[in-house]
Amino acid sequence: MKIAYVFATNMATTFKLGTMILPQLEQGNHGVEVIGMMFFDDNIFALRKGDPVGERLSKIAREKNILLMVCDQCAVRRNLAEGTFEQCGSGDVKAKGFVDGVVAGCFPQLYDALGGNPPDQVITL
Secondary structure (H helix, E strand, O other): OEEEEEEOOOOOHHHHHHHHHHHHHHHOOOOOEEEEEEEOHHHHHHHEOOOHHHHHHHHHHHHHOOEEEEEHHHHHHOOOEEOOHHHOOOOOOEEOOEOOOEEEEOHHHHHHHHHOOOOOEEEEO
């Protein structure tokens, strides 16, 4: 089964990703194929360069071909993207200051990125 995660609630990356999902991915016992992760609000901070969770996730995402996308508007609001609010949703906003492999986007970019390999389920945490 292919899964995409959406991290939308307060501290979802700190608790659910950092202490459950990521260790299971690293140990190879998560039980499903994770194909993408979308991060909203302050959850994007876990993906900043130097963050231990983000660095570990970047490594496993490269190994397993997992999409790591941050909400473009959330990144612009936190000065972690190059672009303007008017560009949000267009695909023109570029992530900056994140671990390797992170891209910025909105729903159209997420749908496009996962369209060729769609998930069986999307789980929002």
